[in-house]
Amino acid sequence: MEVGFLGLGIMGKAMSMNLLKNGFKVTVWNRTLSKCNELVEFGASIGETPAQVVKKCRLTIAMLSDPAAALSVVFDKDGVLEQIGSGKGYIDMSTVDPETSSKISQAITSTGGAFLEAPVSGSKQPAETGQLVILAAGDKGLYEESIPAFDVLGKKSFFLGQVGNGAKMKxxxxxxxxxxxxxxxxxxxxxxxxxxxxxxxxxxxxxxxxxxxxxxxxxxxxxxxxxxxxxxxxxxxxxxxxxxxxxxxxxxxxxxxxxxxxxxxxxxxxxxxxxxxxxxxxxxxxxxxxxxxxxxxxxxxxxxxxxxxxxxxxxxxxxxxxxxxxxxxxxxxxxxxxxxxxxxxxx
Ligand SMILES: NC(=O)C1=CN([C@@H]2O[C@H](COP(=O)(O)OP(=O)(O)OC[C@H]3O[C@@H](n4cnc5c(N)ncnc54)[C@H](OP(=O)(O)O)[C@@H]3O)[C@@H](O)[C@H]2O)C=CC1
Ligand SMILES: O=CCCC(=O)O
Missing domain, CATH: 1.10.1040.10 (N-(1-d-carboxylethyl)-l-norvaline Dehydrogenase; domain 2)
Known part of the structure; x- marks a missing residue:
């Protein structure tokens, strides 16, 4: 399975590394592009922009610092919106407020793409060992398609219904x-x-x-x-x-x-x-x-x-x-x- 991964901070680095170690093909992007290099050593490919990653991958995960970062990566130039569309899924695992999540969801779904919010409980060590608790909400079909990845990243996934419920729970x-x-x-x-x-x-x-x-x-x-x-x-x-x-x-x-x-x-x-x-x-x-x-x-x-x-x-x-x-x-x-x-x- 090929996935894109946007954001290689403390959590994103550990999570994308985990996906690589478990046989996923991963294309990574980070605002500070040099942080991708360590992942490349473990077999990742680099996308130069979020749009490039989405163009290449059917499924793209994001793990970004806050609402401003989550919105910027989707809406700004070379962002997710430029390439997302029918047949592609976007999963935002960042911790944001329900309004931010809904705004992203509306933009993605209006292109025909599928959206899932999936913030996580658990920190650096659970991210490294695949023991996160995943709090997903949004597109049920995308949730089911993402279960192989969630099984690597976490010890338990919850599907909480409509977009916003994952953010609220987190x-x-x-x-x-x-x-x-x-x-x-x-x-x-x-x-x-x-x-x-x-x-x-x-x-x-x-x-x-x-x-x-x-x-x-x-x-x-x-x-x-x-x-x-x-x-x-x-x-x-x-x-x-x-x-x-x-x-x-x-x-x-x-x-x-x-x-x-x-x-x-x-x-x-x-x-x-x-x-x-x-x-x-x-x-x-x-x-x-x-x-x-x-x-x-x-x-x-x-x-x-x-x-x-x-x-x-x-x-x-x-x-x-x-x-x-x-x-x-x-x-x-x-x-x-x-x-x-x-x-x-x-x-
Ligand atoms: N650490 C933890 O224990 C947990 C964190 N979370 C949540 O996960 C998310 C990530 O956390 P964590 O990995 O710790 O955070 P870090 O601060 O380590 O990483 C933040 C990431 O966001 C990127 N970023 C920040 N601003 C922008 C922007 N404007 N545009 C694009 N990218 C941006 C950073 O890029 P760059 O490298 O260029 O700065 C980096 O990749 C947060 O929402 C956090 O609340 C959830 C559970 C546990
Ligand atoms: O959002 C961060 C959660 C940290 C933790 O669950 O230990």
Whole structure:
């Protein structure tokens, strides 16, 4: 079976690799085209544009960051719409809102093409091992045709009916998950500050009624301040924002989710630009290694107080290397980094 794959981020790379390893012919495209090279080593072909991929493949899967990316890949020049039509199927597995999904669906089906939304539950590791949970909705015929691919990508597929239901289910799940991560992080900070050993807390939680794979998997790494990204913070905030909008549309008050969103939002909008500034400071520090002159220069560049510099230099030290730190913001770290933010705001 030949499939196209658009978007080779954390998830798309793992999923397309999985398809290749299981005997599928895969043609890949990514906005940053160089990311296709690793897949080519495993037998993938490259399409230079989304339109080229769709032209070549009867079935094309997309795994893109957010609604803007999902729309751009379909509607922009050289996009999916230029080549989709009767006899071809498009499956968007990105996490987006129901409106985005419906807009894409209408455009695809108006050409005679078939559309399925199929967001997934599960992160980097389940994507690598084919253990995702697939939340499909839309064209039932396309769903059935896609089952061989879904069987490789996931451990269970749900068909949830009309377009929008897959997106809604995914947003509800991630709204719960984002609130859980915030509560978990607060619990870890509270245990530390009140004189308990947070490792004991992990053991206690794991033996009780709220034990779950997320606390078990992420807890020990969080206590080591290891937040290498599986599910980026910026995507969790996007999902929380979209879930809150869904709550608003349905007159559901969600104060817990709204509070969790505030923490996620402050991470990506308030702290992230400061974090980037620290990267600039560090460049200065390299150019002017010591003395008052360099300090003044740093202050001039950053427009922050010394206290800010100290606080954010701590964040800089958490990045594994200077090169990595330069190219990352906090939003690119795993969503478990919300723990660091809660620690900082409670300092
Ligand atoms: N990571 C996870 O645990 C999970 C993620 N998801 C969802 O899956 C989707 C992908 O997540 P993930 O792989 O982690 O994200 P990444 O940030 O790792 O990858 C995002 C992908 O989208 C592409 N992209 C971003 N903006 C555009 C644009 N304007 N036009 C074209 N391509 C664009 C990126 O291209 P480029 O390389 O050029 O930047 C990259 O291929 C998201 O919707 C996320 O919410 C769902 C379940 C789990
Ligand atoms: O959307 C991301 C979900 C991450 C997970 O299920 O662990």
């Amino acid at each position: 947003l509800v799940v991630n709204m719960i998950m984002g609130s859980m991560m915030n509560a978990f992080s607060e619990g870890l900070v509270l245990s530390e500050r009140s004189g308990l050993n947070p490792h004991d807390l992990l053991d206690v939680l794991d033996l009780g009624a709220i034990a779950n794979p997320m606390f078990r998997g992420k807890g020990p790494a969080m206590l080591k301040s290891n937040h290498s990204p599986a599910f980026p913070l910026k995507h969790q905030q996007k999902d929380m924002r979209l879930a809150l909008a869904l709550g608003d549309e349905n007159a559901v008050s969600m104060p817990v989710a709204a509070a969790a969103n505030e923490v996620l939002l402050s991470a990506s909008t308030r702290i992230d630009p400061m974090y980037r500034t620290v990267m600039e400071i560090s460049f200065c520090e390299l150019s002017f290694p010591s003395g008052l002159a360099s300090h003044r220069r740093m202050l001039f560049w950053s427009r922050l107080t010394w206290i800010d510099i100290d606080a954010h230099s701590c964040q800089f030290r958490k990045a594994n290397s200077f090169k990595k730190a330069r190219s990352m913001g906090l939003g690119d770290l795993d969503f478990s980094a919300v723990y660091e933010i809660l620690k900082m705001t409670k300092d």
